[in-house]
Amino acid sequence: MKKITCLHPQWLIPVEPHATVLTQHALVMTDDKISALMPSAQAYQQHADAEHIVLDKHALLPGFINLHAHSAMCLLRGLADDLSLMDWLNHHIWPAEKQHVSDEFVFDGSVQAMAEMIRGGTTTVNDMYFYHQAVARASVHSGMRTVVGCSILEFPTGYANDADDYLQKAIEAYQAFAGQNGVDFRLAPHAPYTVADATFKKIVALSDQHQLGLHCHIHETLDEVAESVKLHGVRPLQRLHNLGLLSSKLIAAHVVHASDEEIVLLQKTGVHIAHNPASNLKLASGFARIHDMQNAGINVGIGTDGSASNNKLDLLGDVRMAALLSKAESGNPTALNAAAALEMATLSGARALGMGDRIGSLVAGKQADIIAIDLSALETQPVYDPISQIIYAAGREQVSHVWVDGRCLMKNRELTTMQIHALEDKARWWQARIATQSN
Numbered sequence: 001m002k003k004i005t006c007l008h009p010q011w012l013i014p015v016e017p018h019a020t021v022l023t024q025h026a027l028v029m030t031d032d033k034i035s036a037l038m039p040s041a042q043a044y045q046q047h048a049d050a051e052h053i054v055l056d057k058h059a060l061l062p063g064f065i066n067l068h069a070h071s072a073m074c075l076l077r078g079l080a081d082d083l084s085l086m087d088w089l090n091h092h093i094w095p096a097e098k099q100h101v102s103d104e105f106v107f108d109g110s111v112q113a114m115a116e117m118i119r120g121g122t123t124t125v126n127d128m129y130f131y132h133q134a135v136a137r138a139s140v141h142s143g144m145r146t147v148v149g150c151s152i153l154e155f156p157t158g159y160a161n162d163a164d165d166y167l168q169k170a171i172e173a174y175q176a177f178a179g180q181n182g183v184d185f186r187l188a189p190h191a192p193y194t195v196a197d198a199t200f201k202k203i204v205a206l207s208d209q210h211q212l213g214l215h216c217h218i219h220e221t222l223d224e225v226a227e228s229v230k231l232h233g234v235r236p237l238q239r240l241h242n243l244g245l246l247s248s249k250l251i252a253a254h255v256v257h258a259s260d261e262e263i264v265l266l267q268k269t270g271v272h273i274a275h276n277p278a279s280n281l282k283l284a285s286g287f288a289r290i291h292d293m294q295n296a297g298i299n300v301g302i303g304t305d306g307s308a309s310n311n312k313l314d315l316l317g318d319v320r321m322a323a324l325l326s327k328a329e330s331g332n333p334t335a336l337n338a339a340a341a342l343e344m345a346t347l348s349g350a351r352a353l354g355m356g357d358r359i360g361s362l363v364a365g366k367q368a369d370i371i372a373i374d375l376s377a378l379e380t381q382p383v384y385d386p387i388s389q390i391i392y393a394a395g396r397e398q399v400s401h402v403w404v405d406g407r408c409l410m411k412n413r414e415l416t417t418m419q420i421h422a423l424e425d426k427a428r429w430w431q432a433r434i435a436t437q438s439n
């Protein structure tokens with residue numbers, strides 16, 4: 001028998017059509033899908049036997065999509081701060097990863113990160129890390145929709161010996177979880193400066209063969225661009241274009257430094273951008289030209305990056321930052337308005353993942369990935385415009401309910417799939433282990 005649940009919020013914000021706010025409306029979930037949006041009175045009449053949940057202080061909207069994260073790195077949060085990207089990677093993060101990262105580390109770290117993200121209203125994460133099967137298991141454990149980006153680079157780690165080894169493990173992981181609900185895979189060459197031409201070519205071929213999307217850090221810093229010109233005679237984007245990597249299958253994380261010609265190239269090839277404002281600020285990577293990219297017709301979603309470089313997996317906080325930065329960077333206060341920012345955090349992310357027809361908005365037929373935000377707190381009163389309140393004033397702690405595929409993962413701030421105290425204990429256990437071994 002089908003399970004029908006009717007949600008009756010104060011404000012229903014479907015994201016499609018753009019900037020719409022419905023009142024006195026209900027969302028009807030049937031099993032894992034959204035089956036209808038209709039007037040509340042009609043829902044009570046038509047679905048008298050269904051479960052009715054009244055959310056009379058709340059806005060109901062699609063779950064946030066974190067388009068670039070390294071979930072497991074939350075166990076390294078705060079280990080090294082206030083450094084440049086290459087200093088941070090070469091002298092702190094990569095040595096710590098080499099020493100500590102294991103299947104167990106990645107599972108525990110990913111579960112903790114997913115709990116944090118669910119508590120902040122994120123329902124989908126586009127991840128990129130090692131131990132691909134551990135990330136996939138964490139997704140099944142937490143119930144969070146996850147795209148497992150299988151990191152590929154040239155140098156050895158505890159996980160793999162060389163690029164071919166990473167690639168083989170990626171395909172094995174993808175095949176092991178084939179058909180698993182809520183778990184998808186992407187090939188994730190780490191960055192142009194850690195992956196050789198020959199490997200990029202193999203990645204393009206495997207991506208075509210297995211219909212796998214791509215996810216790569218690109219043009220994160222000026223140093224990366226200068227180094228590529230020195231070594232390859234071209235900037236990274238041009239090099240990747242020559243290797244056949246630029247297409248609508250690619251999510252390019254960062255792209256902080258893009259010339260006018262490169263913005264045209266990104267638009268023509270259909271590349272999607274994962275904008276990471278907090279990470280770009282913290283590592284002083286620069287200000288991405290988001291306003292120009294969006295004006296050129298490029299699809300831009302938003303990511304937190306890993307919590308070692310942010311240090312919060314707080315998509316709501318980061319989307320506010322993206323809106324403010326876009327105005328300052330473009331000198332235009334109308335840039336990235338509240339409704340556009342909300343779309344960036346939801347539907348744009350879904351489109352980047354090739355899931356625009358399944359998630360990212362509250363439309364009949366889509367999967368029921370939904371959140372409720374309680375706007376009754378003093379900090380979000382009065383409510384003239386709920387979309388403005390959500391983007392500019394609400395905090396992630398106001399997210400009260402989360403559903404993924406119609407399954408409730410958080411109810412009135414209580415996680416349903418994980419025990420928060422057990423996760424806190426586990427984090428402290430890892431801290432003791434990492435601190436001891438690092439000394």
Ligand SMILES: [Zn+2]
Pocket residue numbers: 068069070217253305306
């Ligand atoms: Zn990253």
